Amino acid sequence: DIQMTQSPSSLSASVGDRVTITCRASQSISRYLNWYQQKPGKAPNLLIYAASSLQSGVPSRFSGSGSGTDFTLTISSLQPEDFATYYCQQSYITPRTFGQGTRLEIK
Amino acid sequence: QVQLVQSGTEVKKPGASVKVSCKASGHTFSDCYLHWVRQAPGQGLEWMGWINPNSGGTNYAQKFQGRVTMARDTSISTVYMELSSLTSDDTAVYYCARESQLRSDYWGQGTLVTVSS
Numbered sequence: 205d206i207q208m209t210q211s212p213s214s215l216s217a218s219v220g221d222r223v224t225i226t227c228r229a230s231q232s233i234s235r236y237l238n239w240y241q242q243k244p245g246k247a248p249n250l251l252i253y254a255a256s257s258l259q260s261g262v263p264s265r266f267s268g269s270g271s272g273t274d275f276t277l278t279i280s281s282l283q284p285e286d287f288a289t290y291y292c293q294q295s296y297i298t299p300r301t302f303g304q305g306t307r308l309e310i311k
Numbered sequence: 312q313v314q315l316v317q318s319g320t321e322v323k324k325p326g327a328s329v330k331v332s333c334k335a336s337g338h339t340f341s342d343c344y345l346h347w348v349r350q351a352p353g354q355g356l357e358w359m360g361w362i363n364p365n366s367g368g369t370n371y372a373q374k375f376q377g378r379v380t381m382a383r384d385t386s387i388s389t390v391y392m393e394l395s396s397l398t399s400d401d402t403a404v405y406y407c408a409r410e411s412q413l414r415s416d417y418w419g420q421g422t423l424v425t426v427s428s
Contacts, residue, residue, distance in 0.1 A: 247418035295413040299372045300358040
């Protein structure tokens with residue numbers, strides 16, 4: 205199975221900050237990498253697919269980059285509604301695997 | 312619009328089985344695989360498997376092999392996930408999610424399954 209490792213596991217930041225979350229795959233997954241946001245009590249919400257494509261309806265302050273084994277999710281200017289947990293997921297092969305999550309908290 | 316509506320909360324005793332449903336609407340049922348993902352309290356997302364609604368073919372995570380069954384009823388655009396031999400470790404919220412072009416773009420609202428004696 206492909207292991208997905210996110211860093212950091214948690215992060216404190218302020219409104220307006222620029223934030224970057226990283227995700228590393230245990231083997232190359234080309235650009236088959238998705239990012240999800242999850243708020244408490246809610247289902248995950250797709251933000252970025254294919255490493256860098258913005259899902260329809262997602263604000264442009266979210267962006268993704270990377271290929272192979274190393275990927276990043278960047279939020280250019282944090283808004284109050286962005287405080288949540290973020291997960292990466294590889295869709296290169298089955299079983300699909302998720303990172304352990306990054307909890308983004310208000311400083 | 313695409314919607315995935317799941318069945319309601321379940322409380323089961325250890326050793327029992329649970330069957331969760333996920334009814335799809337707003338898209339052609341046979342076009343997209345349906346995945347099941349679970350989340351234990353305070354934990355991350357865990358992929359369980361997928362079902363191809365067109366063929367009924369399935370692929371399960373090794374962890375759940377022999378204990379999980381995914382099925383579909385095309386007449387009512389519904390997929391099912393049955394998990395047997397439940398233990399307290401199976402207490403979690405279970406989600407179905409549509410995968411289109413290798414991304415899960417629509418998710419059900421989640422079904423809480425509590426396993427307790």
